[in-house]
Amino acid sequence: MKKNINILIAILLLLTACSGGSKELRLVSFRGEVFGTYYSVSYYSADGRNYQAAMDSLFRDINQSLSYYVPNSLLSRINRNETNLADGYFLAVLERSLEVAEQTSGAFDPTVSPLVNAWGFGFDNALSMTPEVIDSLKRITGYERVRIEQNRIIKDIPEIQFDFNAIAKGYAADLAGQLLEARGIETYLVELGGDLIARGLKPDGTPWRIGIEKPAKDMLAPQDWAFLVEMHNRALATSGSTRKYYMKDGQRLSHTIDPSTGRPVQHNLLSVSVFANTCMMADAFATAFMVMGLEKSVEFVENRDDLDAFFIYSEAEDKLNTYTTPGLKVLTREEVESDNL
Numbered sequence: 001m002k003k004n005i006n007i008l009i010a011i012l013l014l015l016t017a018c019s020g021g022s023k024e025l026r027l028v029s030f031r032g033e034v035f036g037t038y039y040s041v042s043y044y045s046a047d048g049r050n051y052q053a054a055m056d057s058l059f060r061d062i063n064q065s066l067s068y069y070v071p072n073s074l075l076s077r078i079n080r081n082e083t084n085l086a087d088g089y090f091l092a093v094l095e096r097s098l099e100v101a102e103q104t105s106g107a108f109d110p111t112v113s114p115l116v117n118a119w120g121f122g123f124d125n126a127l128s129m130t131p132e133v134i135d136s137l138k139r140i141t142g143y144e145r146v147r148i149e150q151n152r153i154i155k156d157i158p159e160i161q162f163d164f165n166a167i168a169k170g171y172a173a174d175l176a177g178q179l180l181e182a183r184g185i186e187t188y189l190v191e192l193g194g195d196l197i198a199r200g201l202k203p204d205g206t207p208w209r210i211g212i213e214k215p216a217k218d219m220l221a222p223q224d225w226a227f228l229v230e231m232h233n234r235a236l237a238t239s240g241s242t243r244k245y246y247m248k249d250g251q252r253l254s255h256t257i258d259p260s261t262g263r264p265v266q267h268n269l270l271s272v273s274v275f276a277n278t279c280m281m282a283d284a285f286a287t288a289f290m291v292m293g294l295e296k297s298v299e300f301v302e303n304r305d306d307l308d309a310f311f312i313y314s315e316a317e318d319k320l321n322t323y324t325t326p327g328l329k330v331l332t333r334e335e336v337e338s339d340n341l
Contacts, residue, residue: 108284
């Protein structure tokens with residue numbers, strides 16, 4: 001689980017954030033930086049008021065609670081065992097993290113950061129990852145070794161460390177949407193580094209249109225959309241493996257670490273976009289599916305009424321294929337551009 005996972009590997013491009021809509025509602029849009037990535041907000045309101053200051057204040061509060069990269073954040077202090085008293089942000093994210101971890105048999109695990117760091121995808125350079133090193137690190141990870149007692153976080157072993165980078169952006173997007181709704185905004189799109197939540201139809205009656213990137217050939221390839229979805233009253237998060245990796249001994253090592261093996265995943269799933277009722281859950285399941293691989297993920301999601309997913313996977317070195325769960329409509333760029341002719 002890695003900071004900026006979605007912005008690095010699957011930029012979701014806002015294709016039509018505005019339209020020639022009604023005179024009663026005005027489009028407000030702004031962008032900013034948060035959590036080491038960017039955010040963008042678009043919404044329609046009668047008075048055209050800009051809520052960026054309130055949004056930035058909310059994001060600062062969330063960052064101070066949940067950031068793995070802020071030394072004095074609540075998460076950092078809990079990781080160092082300086083406190084075990086959690087605030088509302090931490091409790092909400094940990095509760096959902098443990099729920100998803102249980103449902104995915106540990107494919108999503110908020111305690112996997114020691115392994116992520118050791119493989120070179122965190123603060124430090126990669127270690128020499130022998131089976132003995134991996135086994136030693138697995139002994140200090142495991143969501144089963146954590147529980148919540150009232151507002152306190154109980155670790156069975158003090159070395160346990162939390163990393164919410166695979167769920168916190170989605171949670172922040174949800175809270176940003178709630179901030180707008182509390183101010184009477186019914187139609188909006190909030191995006192944080194590729195995780196997004198869309199609510200309502202635009203004044204002309206059309207949904208928000210979102211582009212999904214085709215997996216890149218390498219981390220330096222330009223970002224461009226290849227697929228399109230129309231959304232309202234739904235959240236979306238994308239995770240993948242084609243922009244964050246390094247090569248060692250001729251092998252591509254992905255930043256996605258399988259908690260059960262302690263190693264980077266090795267399968268043909270390149271990217272997955274998950275649609276859910278909340279962005280926090282979409283974010284978490286997108287990471288879990290990248291660990292689980294295509295077959296297990298398809299079986300899992302098709303047994304859920306609250307999730308849809310769009311998978312991009314490789315069949316051969318230069319051949320990509322896709323799978324879309326029933327009920328979800330994804331258009332290719334060629335189909336979109338043909339319709340617009």
